[in-house]
Amino acid sequence: MTQVEAAPIAYRPTRPPGRSVRRSPSGFGLGVGFVTIYLSLIVLIPLGAVVARSNSQGLSGLWHQITQPDALSSLRLTVAVSALVSVVNAFMGTLIAWTLVRDRFPGQRVIDALIDLPFALPTIVAGLVLLALYGPTSAIHLRLAYTRPAVVIALLFVTLPFVVRSVQPVLMELDQEMEEAAKSLGAGSFTTFRRVVLPNLIPAILAGTALSFARAISEFGSTVLISGNIPNKTEVAAVHIYSQIQSDNVSGAAALSTLLLLIALVVLAAFTFIQRWAIRRG
Amino acid sequence: MxxxxxxxxxxxxxxxxxxxxxxxxxxxxxxHGFSPFWDAITTTQAEHAFRVTLEVAIFAVIGNTVFGLIAAMLLARHRFPGRAALNALIDLPLAVSPVVVGLALILVYGRFEPIGRFLDNHGIKVIFSLPGMVLATIFVSLPLLARELVPVLEEIGIEQEQAAWTLGASGLQTFRRITLPAIRWALAYGVVLTLARALGEFGAVAVVSGGLVGKTQTLTLYVQQEFQNFDPIGAYAASFVLAVIAIVVLIIINVLRPKEHS
Structure with a gap:
């Protein structure tokens, strides 16, 4: 395939002398220009407008908006639930990755492929799917819908792949000889895991946890149907922003948006830091 | 044990x-069998939601494919001032809540903002209309393609490209005959990811579209509306279609991924 395609180039007569064979600099300039304009019009200027609007009445205005009781309670709920979800993910994600790499059972490849389903499934469908098991028409009479635990389940669903997919490759690369050495020296399997395997996994677990936290605090679609969006109770920050936009309180929406943006950026910076730290550690 | x-x-x-x-x-x-499902997804409203979803997704995929190719070539093949900034900014959309994406677009392209008013006076309606939905969808799926391409471009190196230039091929010829065949699987993979994200976007589109039935309602908005109107079969049927798309995407991804290494 490649040979056939490369052939016409190989047999091309050389160009007349004098014409440059360098890639044209104008193409490079055009590329930079296009990328800059595209990013600016779609991402940078709009996000700048959000930050500008949140500051239109100064920092005290921003503070006033985010300390409104409804806003504050949605923010508290979002941060608390996201933290809980991230901790659960750190444990369950590692366990699932372990099961997928070290265990052997029928149907394993299907399960492995299904882990990515929460990323591929539209968030509104995720919400609907969870309502089928945890909603008013629950098949197992587990009615969690419109309560805070429902928010936790929705966020656990959409963040499932992060820790699994960051730990899995590390676990696959891990040399099992060290574990065998530990066992032959008399360590139990739990001690071996804690002293030999876990230290190697920590950076991957932390990185996956950071990503799942960032995703959880900004999540909207999956919580819309299942949480019932009850202000002061089950309304997460993104849903609160949405309801503020609907009721024309754009400044309030912008203030909370800026804060969410800031939290997400800090978490992603932590993620980058963890990755660099992991690379330095080898 | x-x-x-x-x-x-x-x-x-x-x-x-x-x-x-x-x-x-x-x-x-x-x-209740196949026919209620079929009836639910062939109503005028459902069919229209399908069409809107496809239109928006196709425009977004085209935009982000062009952007992703150019940005990936710049990041992998050139050293220039601002490269580090570009590298960081490309990932920015992943950190933004879909609702914030919608709000951000309203604050620039809304009818009461300077740019939005200017466009509106010239007959271009962005918010509550297709262009705004395309912009929102582009925003949320922006990094996916570039992030697939950059590592592959870096791995294949520039030796073959340099050979082509030396033999007199132009930049475009080199790209078409050498670079493109080498990255075609990563490109296909990135397009599939972008398309899946575009078809399934809910939050950002919910904010900018207004969800006008028969006009700006996408499939995901249709799911929400049907569910809230106590028409679960409509919501389930549309969800089933979206879920099947997601599963097909997973299968394609699992087929495409190993080819990258061979």
Whole structure:
């Protein structure tokens, strides 16, 4: 395939002398220009407008908006639930990755492929799917819908792949000889895991946890149907922003948006830091 | 013993969180046979939602494919001032809540903002209309393609490209005949990811579209509306279609991924 395609180039007569064979600099300039304009019009200027609007009445205005009781309670709920979800993910994600790499059972490849389903499934469908098991028409009479635990389940669903997919490759690369050495020296399997395997996994677990936290605090679609969006109770920050936009309180929406943006950026910076730290550690 | 406990806990967790709920929705979609499902997805409103979703997704995929190719070439093949900034900014959309994406676009392209008013005076309606939905969809799926291409471009190196230039091929010829064939699987993979994200976007589109039935309602907005109107079969049927698309995407991804290494 490649040979056939490369052939016409190989047999091309050389160009007349004098014409440059360098890639044209104008193409490079055009590329930079296009990328800059595209990013600016779609991402940078709009996000700048959000930050500008949140500051239109100064920092005290921003503070006033985010300390409104409804806003504050949605923010508290979002941060608390996201933290809980991230901790659960750190444990369950590692366990699932372990099961997928070290265990052997029928149907394993299907399960492995299904882990990515929460990323591929539209968030509104995720919400609907969870309502089928945890909603008013629950098949197992587990009615969690419109309560805070429902928010936790929705966020656990959409963040499932992060820790699994960051730990899995590390676990696959891990040399099992060290574990065998530990066992032959008399360590139990739990001690071996804690002293030999876990230290190697920590950076991957932390990185996956950071990503799942960032995703959880900004999540909207999956919580819309299942949480019932009850202000002061089950309304997460993104849903609160949405309801503020609907009721024309754009400044309030912008203030909370800026804060969410800031939290997400800090978490992603932590993620980058963890990755660099992991690379330095080898 | 410990091995068994681990396996059972992991699988039970996946069953309760993922497999059983998805299974129930599939079951309920076809509980009364195939014809209620077919009737639900062939109503005028559903068909229109399909069409809007496809239109928006196609525009977004085209935009982000062009952007992703150019940005990836710049990042992998050139050293220039601002490269580090570009590298960081490309990932920015992943950190932004979909609702904030919608709000951000309203604050620039809304009818009461300077740019939005200017466009409106010239007959271009962005918010509550297709262009705004395309912009929102582009925003949320922006990094996916570039992030797939950059590592592949870096791995294949520039030796073949340099050989082509030396033999007199132009920049475009080199790209078309050398670079493009080498990255075609990563490109296909990135396009599939972008398309999946575009078809399934909900939050950002919900904010900018207004969800006008028969005009700006996409499939995901249709799911929400049907569910809230107590028409679960409509919501389940449309969800089933979206879920099948997601599963097909997963299968394609699992087929495409290994080819990258061979």
């Amino acid at each position: 410990g091995k068994w406990i681990g396996r059972i806990v992991a699988l039970a967790y996946l069953m309760l969180l993922l497999i059983v709920p998805v299974g129930i929705v599939f079951f309920r979609t076809f509980r």
